[in-house]
Amino acid sequence: MNQTSSPEIVIGATSAFEAFDEFLSTHSFSRIFIVVDENTLRHCLPRLMHETANLEGAEIIELESGEENKVIDVCTQVWRVLGELGADRQSLVVNLGGGVITDLGGFVAATFKRGIAFVNVPTTLLAMIDAACGGKTGVDLDHLKNEVGVFAYPRRVYIDPYFLHTLPKRELLSGFAEACKHALIADAAYWELLCLTDPGNAEHWEHIIARSVEIKQAITDADPFEKDLRRILNFGHTIGHAFETYFLEQSQNTLLHGEAVAAGMICETLLSVKYAGLDEEVAAQITTQLARRFPVVNFDASAGERLVEIMRHDKKNADGKIKCSLLAGIGKPVAGVEVSAGDLIQVMNQYRLEFVI
């Protein structure tokens, strides 16, 4: 049966794997399967195996990296391999990778034989503070992100910040956008800390990961099935997801999730002034900080209508209405604010004029 309560999350270089080893020694899994991609196979698997003796003998299932592989066909291949290798309901799946691996591997485990146990060992900053912890699993369908999936929590999440050493800087920055989101929706002091942090050269990842995980977990625990409160985690994501889908459609697959969300947060901060009473000076401080750190998302002036159409079809919206989670202040989120198409187009144009052109 799939786990329905939030998992224990252990963060710490080596201490995470001591805890994982202990977990494995106190559970008798019939077989263990480790899902990796070619990058985590090379950079992360040796350390995991070295630090976690009880993983000896585990089967490795290697997938091709990349969002384009987060699709049902790949799940089918993994379900087949699990079946062929004799996985049963007492088996364990370990997802070692970024959000693509934890989303897909979690979905595969949560649906195989109606659900077998899985553990996430996230290896990107984005997966550590977001994808691996919240209990959402799934895959994309025809360019629609996360269109098919289930809510299912991993049994445990083990986070070793050491893995960030080999992560490309662009990927690191993408995860940093989610940390900024956590700060903006929940904690002004954390936002101040992030404003002073150089993500390319940070020494306190463990602290950043811990604070972000704490914020995300407090919100998801209060609303595990995304009925209400959890929507505040969507700050920056209504517009951010539209950018992501738009770029996928244009086959300009060069936009990372965090890059799209950073641009989305800038636009939604501008909307917050009109729709949530956010102070203009605070809004300017937020947009300046975000624009300084994250690459601009460069889209055509004619893209506005299509972007709005994509937002209307977002699974989080209903009746053709577009809702955003905005900010009344730093740490003061307001969920479910209905926004007009005209204002969405206007802020996206403002973003283009101020930050792109």
Ligand SMILES: NC(=O)c1ccc[n+]([C@@H]2O[C@H](COP(=O)([O-])OP(=O)(O)OC[C@H]3O[C@@H](n4cnc5c(N)ncnc54)[C@H](O)[C@@H]3O)[C@@H](O)[C@H]2O)c1
């Ligand atoms: N389930 C959720 O709640 C949730 C939340 C946010 C994002 N997501 C999903 O997460 C996905 C994005 O995740 P991501 O940004 O981690 O991308 P990713 O999984 O594609 O990883 C990014 C790249 O880094 C490589 N990599 C991973 N760890 C590495 C390491 N330690 N060293 C070197 N290379 C490494 C990967 O092979 C890949 O090429 C998207 O599909 C998104 O929809 C899910």
Ligand SMILES: [Zn+2]
């Ligand atoms: Zn996100």
